[in-house]
Amino acid sequence: MSNQAVALAAGAALGAVTAEPLRRRGGRAPVIGAGVGLVTAAVIYPAARREHERSVALLVEGAVVVGATALAAVAAGRAPVTGRRLLALGWAAHALFDFGQGPSPDSRLPGWYAPLCAGYDFALAGQLLRP
Numbered sequence: 001m002s003n004q005a006v007a008l009a010a011g012a013a014l015g016a017v018t019a020e021p022l023r024r025r026g027g028r029a030p031v032i033g034a035g036v037g038l039v040t041a042a043v044i045y046p047a048a049r050r051e052h053e054r055s056v057a058l059l060v061e062g063a064v065v066v067g068a069t070a071l072a073a074v075a076a077g078r079a080p081v082t083g084r085r086l087l088a089l090g091w092a093a094h095a096l097f098d099f100g101q102g103p104s105p106d107s108r109l110p111g112w113y114a115p116l117c118a119g120y121d122f123a124l125a126g127q128l129l130r131p
Contacts, residue, residue, distance in 0.1 A: 026080070039068050050108060051106055088126075
């Protein structure tokens with residue numbers, strides 16, 4: 001098994017373990033927790049850059065932060081089931097971003113981080129969709 005596959009599986013396990021207690025609380029707690037988590041996950045990439053000069057990658061990462069924040073705010077204002085569904089889409093989209101982002105020479109993040117994060121994101125998205 002490759003290092004990336006191990007990181008993906010480990011991330012999925014972490015995402016499931018993290019989401020389960022949050023999901024059990026019910027009500028708005030999963031929406032608020034998942035929204036804050038999504039914004040935090042989005043901020044990690046630009047925060048880990050070695051250089052913060054204007055670049056296409058930094059602009060894309062900044063747009064992801066803005067999009068995640070907007071989605072979290074919209075989800076927080078909806079009924080809990082709708083909010084969880086919106087955030088599940090956001091987490092799944094962030095997993096795709098992780099796959100596209102991958103390791104970058106301008107990032108302080110290790111090569112295993114993107115697959116670990118993608119696994120976490122997909123698992124959390126799946127948990128948010130559960131009743």
